[in-house]
Amino acid sequence: MDQIYNFSAGPAVLPKEVLQQARDEMLDWHGSGMSVMEMSHRGKEFMSIAEKTENDLRELVGIPQNYKVLFLQGGASSQFSMVPMNLLRGRKKADYINTGQWSTKAIEEASRYCTVNVAASSADANFTYAPIQDKWHLNPESAYIHYTSNETIGGVEFHWIPHIDPNSHVPLVVDMSSDILSRPLDVTRFGLIYAGAQKNLGPAGLTLVIIREDLLGMPLAGTPTLYDYQIHAQNDSMYNTPPTYAMYITGLVFDWLKQKGGLSAMEKTNIAKANVLYDLLDSTDFYHCPVAKPDRSRMNVPFTLKNPGLDGEFLKQATSNGLIQLKGHRSVGGMRASIYNAMPLEGVAKLAAFMKEFASQHA
Structure with a gap:
């Protein structure tokens, strides 16, 4: 698999x-x-x-x-x-x-x-x-x-x-x-x-x-x-x-x-993972994160697409790339990536690479 x-x-x-x-x-x-x-x-x-x-x-x-x-x-x-x-x-x-x-x-x-x-x-x-x-x-x-x-x-x-x-x-x-x-x-x-x-x-x-x-x-x-x-x-x-x-x-x-080195080591990893996604979100207007920068979660990263009509295609292609459960909560819509302790850095990097490619294809 x-x-x-x-x-x-x-x-x-x-x-x-x-x-x-x-x-x-x-x-x-x-x-x-x-x-x-x-x-x-x-x-x-x-x-x-x-x-x-x-x-x-x-x-x-x-x-x-x-x-x-x-x-x-x-x-x-x-x-x-x-x-x-x-x-x-x-x-x-x-x-x-x-x-x-x-x-x-x-x-x-x-x-x-x-x-x-x-x-x-x-x-x-x-x-x-x-x-x-x-x-x-x-x-x-x-x-x-x-x-x-x-x-x-x-x-x-x-x-x-x-x-x-x-x-x-x-x-x-x-x-x-x-x-x-x-x-x-x-x-x-x-x-x-x-x-x-x-x-x-x-x-x-x-x-x-x-x-x-x-x-x-x-x-x-x-x-x-x-x-x-x-x-x-x-x-x-x-x-x-x-x-x-x-x-x-x-x-x-x-x-x-x-x-893994305890909670101090885990915090460093979590900061690095979150930065990968937030840096991407801030680098393009194709995606938008609604949360104030000082209060952005390291665990749950919500974001929307500039064109909501592409939401379904985004989720479909993400799933085909092995990136699952990205649909936002039903009450707010959009997307959400939850990147808890157990999510490895390579998983977040793969998501960011997919998001970048998807944006370039649909800009």
Whole structure:
């Protein structure tokens, strides 16, 4: 089979080495005689996988001991409810920064539990930039501040962490679903980090939560047991059966990241990949990227063709060249290239070469 480069926004490309190892271990994990999918989540075999997965993540990111790592289900969308359920802690208001569709969904869900103050929004420019912090209007009565570090659909990314006065005791919460582990991360700047796995961590079915311990144990009255972070923390994410195979694959991804030199090395590669595409987009008027340059995502690169009538032909020819899943989200149209950690530089270079050739043919 010819090389295929998968630019899907999620579920997304996984490292080839990870898939090959999973293939080799599919029927018999380390002489156990079982596939990981068949193991008891409380058996010694899987418990060793879970322990290593958490330890490798802590090492990769530098997660302090006063933070709990939770492996949950429900996708990042479940966190839109779990965050206010657990972090309001007697308060009635929360601050949200709105930079696109995922921020909007988080706001809509949080509004079921509290009064949401949209402290800043880029809706005035069709969500094509990240509002600078000087323009934020935070409510001093809010229980927490929430933002989405990378909008997968719109391709807007925060390349900075908001500064929150440590004396305010208002935790910073971030949905990092599509850029987590793409660069070094200072966990101590946050009260809670969450991410769906299917973009930059592993397969769909797993949700990662990193939460500071002092934020546990104060859920809203009536919060379902499985929506209480403390329950999961007290039970090492084993209160109910976790997504075992997704955890296993994610652990292999952590191993792969360590072998690649860790998050600093990955950031350099991601910058190089993004530059290949953005340099091309900026060199011609045949393509257009709507996102403000300072806020362009390294993970999701949206672009349109000058002539939308060529969209179908672009996608057809791209597919015939082994470049798949480039169609933009149905809500915005155009194209989108998702270039997560597992997308190799040569894949991005091949896409850029195709785009350049296509433009010359249809100028």
